[in-house]
Amino acid sequence: MSLVELKGIRKSFYGVEVLHGVDFSLRAGTVHALMGENGAGKSTLMKVIAGVHKCDSGSIRIDGKEVEIESPAKAQELGVAMIHQELSPVLEMSVAENIYLGREPSHLGFVDYAQLYRQTGELLEELRIPINPRAKMKSLRVADQQMVEIAKAISQNARIVIMDEPTSAITDNEVDSLFRMIRDMKARDVGIIYISHKMAEIFQIADDITVLRDGTYVNTWSASEVDNDTLIHNMVGRELKEQFPKITVPIGETVLQVNNLTLTGQYEDISFELHRGEILGFVGLVGAGRTELMHSIFGMTHPEQGEIYLNGTQVQIKSPKDAIQKGIAYVTEDRKGEGLVLPMSVYHNTTLASLKDFESSGLIQKAKEDKVVAEQVEALGIKVNNVRLPVKSLSGGNQQKVVLAKWMITSPDIIIFDEPTRGIDVGAKSEIYKIMCQFVSQGHAIIMISSEMPEAMGMSDRIVVLSNHKYSGELSREEFSQEAIVQMQFKYM
Ligand SMILES: Nc1ncnc2c1ncn2[C@@H]1O[C@H](COP(=O)(O)OP(=O)(O)O)[C@@H](O)[C@H]1O
Ligand SMILES: [Mg+2]
Numbered sequence: 001m002s003l004v005e006l007k008g009i010r011k012s013f014y015g016v017e018v019l020h021g022v023d024f025s026l027r028a029g030t031v032h033a034l035m036g037e038n039g040a041g042k043s044t045l046m047k048v049i050a051g052v053h054k055c056d057s058g059s060i061r062i063d064g065k066e067v068e069i070e071s072p073a074k075a076q077e078l079g080v081a082m083i084h085q086e087l088s089p090v091l092e093m094s095v096a097e098n099i100y101l102g103r104e105p106s107h108l109g110f111v112d113y114a115q116l117y118r119q120t121g122e123l124l125e126e127l128r129i130p131i132n133p134r135a136k137m138k139s140l141r142v143a144d145q146q147m148v149e150i151a152k153a154i155s156q157n158a159r160i161v162i163m164d165e166p167t168s169a170i171t172d173n174e175v176d177s178l179f180r181m182i183r184d185m186k187a188r189d190v191g192i193i194y195i196s197h198k199m200a201e202i203f204q205i206a207d208d209i210t211v212l213r214d215g216t217y218v219n220t221w222s223a224s225e226v227d228n229d230t231l232i233h234n235m236v237g238r239e240l241k242e243q244f245p246k247i248t249v250p251i252g253e254t255v256l257q258v259n260n261l262t263l264t265g266q267y268e269d270i271s272f273e274l275h276r277g278e279i280l281g282f283v284g285l286v287g288a289g290r291t292e293l294m295h296s297i298f299g300m301t302h303p304e305q306g307e308i309y310l311n312g313t314q315v316q317i318k319s320p321k322d323a324i325q326k327g328i329a330y331v332t333e334d335r336k337g338e339g340l341v342l343p344m345s346v347y348h349n350t351t352l353a354s355l356k357d358f359e360s361s362g363l364i365q366k367a368k369e370d371k372v373v374a375e376q377v378e379a380l381g382i383k384v385n386n387v388r389l390p391v392k393s394l395s396g397g398n399q400q401k402v403v404l405a406k407w408m409i410t411s412p413d414i415i416i417f418d419e420p421t422r423g424i425d426v427g428a429k430s431e432i433y434k435i436m437c438q439f440v441s442q443g444h445a446i447i448m449i450s451s452e453m454p455e456a457m458g459m460s461d462r463i464v465v466l467s468n469h470k471y472s473g474e475l476s477r478e479e480f481s482q483e484a485i486v487q488m489q490f491k492y493m
Helices: 042-049 072-077 095-099 113-126 142-155 172-187 199-205 228-235 290-297 320-325 335-339 346-358 366-380 396-408 426-441 453-459 482-489
Strands: 004-013 016-026 031-035 057-062 065-067 080-083 160-164 191-195 208-213 216-222 254-263 267-275 279-283 305-310 313-315 328-331 414-418 445-449 462-467 470-476
Touching (some): 016 042, 042 080, 042 160, 072 080, 080 142, 095 113, 113 142, 172 199, 254 290, 267 305, 267 445, 279 290, 290 414, 290 445, 320 328, 346 366, 414 426, 426 445, 462 482, 470 482
Parallel strands (some): 031 208, 160 191, 267 470, 279 462, 328 414, 414 445
Antiparallel strands (some): 057 065, 254 267
16 A cells, blocks of 8 residues: 555646646655656645645545645644755754754743753764754754754654755765665655655665656656656656747847856856847756856855956956946845845835935935836836835735836846746736846846746747756757757756
8 A cells, every 4th residue: 555645636826737637656665756847846746745735636645544734734743744945944943943843842831951952862863963952953054954854854753754855955975874864764664755856866765756747747667667868758848838928139249258157066167158139048957056156147156266257348246236236137036035125115125226326415316216116117017006015915926026126227237037937927927028028129138047948948049058066058049949958957967
């Protein structure tokens, strides 16, 4: 009997179905790898088991018994633990507090810290994880934070452990200790679902392999009877049914040139050119180094080696402020964290990056500021009744437009978009694409990081592919094919 059995799982976000009736089953005491391109639905499917998302239809059985997993607490009760792609430990708390959060030993109504640290110490020792139970979570490296999350799963006696791309941020040595823990868990009949793009690792650790494509189940193989090429072949081929409002404009001179840029561990020896009128797509698997590369081009980090030229002149980009002065804008992936101050008004968010432009002898020129905000609301079609409303009251699509408005008034020449339409409804998506086209048709240029194959292929003039922090190749629009792009993504994995 299967430990977990999913049948016909469907899930939509904002009216768009992303899981179209997926089946999946996990045997106790095995590692089951889940593979598929970015956006295939792996994380979403796992979040359904972990109680993060409730599926719209379909059934979940654990030990043959049908269950409803309506919350993470319920999942935990059923023995499910998920180590997320984006870890969410409580960073200010200690290792021990993170492991036993909500289950702390107590005495007379107070947390018994002596006991908490003692039992954490025993647990970590048993698991051979050399971490101090009193250490603050934030002082640990990502790999160690991950180990703590695994220790937590084990301490909960989880029987179903889901690991979402656990090795994307850790070194080979750390992979060895991770695999040792996985083998220990297997021996205790735990079932492990392992999401990864790293073929070599998968063949080392997995018993079964399932491929998802475009929110559908493709096939399951025993790891011993399938090879690399078969897996890749089965992953590609997302249906390209969406229409994109792409307009091609004449390509002009080089506006940005990057030569051999390196920041060890983040991106290595990257060279590319960006031209006026161009949307240059950056594609890669999660962790390929795309965002890290863009952080350096926006002055948030500094490359160790290599050169950056703007309009033919070599430049050092010292800080984001410097980047903005040089005409670069960066629309982050993390709209809510870095892009916007959510409780603040649409109005104030819009002028946040350019307040000094409205200053005259220390005073803000209200009239000028009002005018600029009104212009942007109009130009970008931001749907808001009153610009004094907090930006958090807007839909995802309109929030993204406020981020854009903020950048547009800095008069950028180059905009870097990091996952421009993640979590945005279809209508707003299309409007954002139109704004992008309009921007490049004025002789400006765009770099677009995208993990959505249809978007990358639909909107880019050219695509650069990174694989495992390295430049893997590039394709012009005529050469675009999913197969070619995916092959390049896996080149250095
Ligand atoms: N919270 C969300 N809101 C809206 N769309 C989402 C959300 N989470 C995932 N999606 C969309 O669902 C699809 C599958 O995403 P995901 O499960 O993260 O894929 P994978 O883990 O295989 O890369 C993608 O098109 C993604 O944009
Ligand atoms: Mg994922």
